[in-house]
Amino acid sequence: MSLQQTLQVFELLDSAYVDGQQVVDLFAGLPGISATTTRVSGAKGRTDFVRITVPGAQGKSRGGSAPTLGIIGRLGGIGARPTRIGLVSDADGAVAAMSCALKLAQMQGKGDVLDGDVVITTHICPDAPTRPHEPVDFMDSPCDDLTMNENEVVEGVDAILSIDTTKGNRILNHKGFALSPTVKEGYILRVSEDLLRIMEMTSGKPAVTFPITTQDITPYGNGVYHLNSILQPSTATDVPVVGVAICSESVVPGCGTGASHEVDIADAVRFAVEVAKEFGRGTCAFYDRQEYALLLSLYGSLGHLRTRKPTA
DSSP: OOHHHHHHHHHHHSSTTOOHHHHHHTTTTOTTOEEEEEEEEETTEEEEEEEEEEOOTTOGGGTOOOOOEEEEEEOSOSOBTTTSOSOBGGGHHHHHHHHHHHHHHHHHHTTOOOSSOEEEEEEEOTBOOEEOOSSSOEEOOSSOHHHHHHHHSOTTOSEEEEEEEOOSSSSOOOSEEEEOOOEETTEEOOOOHHHHHHHHHHHSSOOOBOOOOGGGGSOTTSSSOOSOSTTGGGGGOSSOEEEEEEEOSSOOOTTOBSOOOHHHHHHHHHHHHHHHHHHHHTOOOSSOHHHHHHHHHHHOOOGGGGSSSOOO
């Protein structure tokens, strides 16, 4: 179960004074866990990037060869103070990511060690700005998207789950969480059958997916509409990326407070933990390597979609 960890992280982050060091301190005393934070300041304020590494028994950090999973909590900010009081809807990604890290770290302390390493990243900003977006306002971030990717997209991972609140739209009308197709180097690939299987197993319900467009997998700042930033990590890596959208039936602004649902977040956490177990032991594939190779042979690289202004 993951609800206890979700509630613990939720209460920690629901504060005007929280920072990255308080999150790192949550992992103090848990054996083998690496927890670090880095503060980044900009014209719009500051945020603290947090990175938690949970080593696997056969992971690369211990000289092994088991694949490494990256889990990113994607968001603009966890709060919009002083204009909004409390945790905003956009914070769900950070809550989910840190809850994943806490659950995996506690599992390891109880003897349940995964095969592969898991690296979890997010950032903590309780007073981020907001910005206009249709159909409802988004949370903005103190730093630009390039800085976010530099700190959250870790070298050496073999696949990434990007967890993000995805409630400010009329495309995804489902309460709970949903999966995106796999994105790799500019290609929108089929939804992973293994991830669908794990989603159905952990949720006890039929799998739910959501559509994405070419615009969504291009970098922010290029002038085109994006559903949100859930797939922005795909613009900064060659490894496959899947979005895990924490969603709602109604349209909810990212800067809305009182709009986070702990059980929905915990469901996404439980899913990510099970993916981490299977990915490390090689029983969960994010994409079909042979089919991807065929696509490259037929149509060539689409890597230019990952650049803001492709050259001719």
